[in-house]
Amino acid sequence: DGGITQSPKYLFRKEGQNVTLSCEQNLNHDAMYWYRQDPGQGLRLIYYSQIVNDFQKGDIAEGYSVSREKKESFPLTVTSAQKNPTAFYLCASSIFPTAYYGYTFGSGTRLTVV
């Protein structure tokens, strides 16, 4: 699926629950990113990672956590501290250290609080 796979496609979370979104790539890309997309808000960066075991906060990291234990994988946990988690979440990857070839995006996970 374009070399980067997100799962699940749809996810429902109850109030107070933590949920984890999966992102796996087989492109041998060094860098990986998580974005949140809300209507009219564009793409907002949550976390990004350049190398294994290292990651940095983006613009809206509060209420989210990540890990990068393997080059291929960059899971995102939406914690109960995230007060408004309903959104479309996109994972992306790129060659590092330049973004000259742009990002490859996954197909997204739509998270809904019920």
Added chain:
Amino acid sequence: GENVEQHPSTLSVQEGDSAVIKCTYSDSASNYFPWYKQELGKRPQLIIDIRSNVGEKKDQRIAVTLNKTAKHFSLHITETQPEDSAVYFCAASKGSNYKLTFGKGTLLTVNP
């Protein structure tokens, strides 16, 4: 940090007309400018990009122009078709960096 402004936020054209979307960036060190197309419910996909050593790039019906002095770049779509309807995002990056800064997107609607 880098800031990218994108205009207009919505654009409606008749089939066959041209569409132009404009972006400005704040960091003069930025030197890579991609454009992404996102159809409803799908992933953004790279459609064209330009580097700061060129002023214009074309690929069939789409073209991108870059004005480094004014720090703005534009996407031009000619002979628009209904399948061009989507959200378009511009972005900017420094060559030594790895992170793209995105504009807020433009919803393009092509009316048959």
